[in-house]
Amino acid sequence: DQQVKQNSPSLSVQEGRISILNCDYTNSMFDYFLWYKKYPAEGPTFLISISSIKDKNEDGRFTVFLNKSAKHLSLHIVPSQPGDSAVYFCAASAISRGAGSYQLTFGKGTKLSVIP
Amino acid sequence: NAGVTQTPKFQVLKTGQSMTLQCAQDMNHNSMYWYRQDPGMGLRLIYYSASEGTTDKGEVPNGYNVSRLNKREFSLRLESAAPSQTSVYFCASSRALSVFFGSGTQLSVL
Secondary structure, eight states, rough: OSEEEEOSSSSETTTTEEEEEEEEEETOOEEEEEEEEOOSSSSSEEEEEEEETTTTETTTTTEEEETTTTEEEEESSOOOOOGOOEEEEEEEEEGGGTTTTTOOOOOEEEOOOOOE | OOEEEEEEEEEETTTTEEEEEEEEEOOOESEEEEEEEEETOOOEEEEESSSTTTOOOSOOOOOEEEOOOOBEEEEEESOOOGGOOOOOEEEEEETEEEEEOOOOOOEEEE
């Protein structure tokens, strides 16, 4: 059973518009959420994160929103640029589990295409 | 800065062959991980090492073994490769909540 779900395999957006990528999770133990960006033939790179004690985190053009009651988070990119075209993975971790490691559970990814 | 370095980048094996994927990080991180990514799937955790000298199974450990050789290096071994292990393998390391990935090893088992 998938604990982190990204239900949209792909998304196309015009350059300059807002991109909204969605993610749902089922495990209530998750308390830290991350978004990773991945280009072909490269490893995922960290984009932005949010702790469960917050409902919003912003970093430049990227904002992540967390709705704990709905177990839903979203990544907003505004304005979208062609260089943003990549696969975006939502990931979650239960840092309170401790053990000194931060295992990530990933969604299947959403391929974003920003059209010039 | 090299970050997380994986070798080889590409490998083709025949069913039943063995091989070891190498991973090294130069960020002095305690924790290291091996993930696999299959088409249309997210990354799934194979094994992790919370610190030097310890290893633990992740979500999909069957068919794999790992060795945390020292703080820098964490290797993944396939003792008898199977076509189901055709995948892209990513090594990662972390300090607290900052997780960094290598560029991946594309493995095909024929």
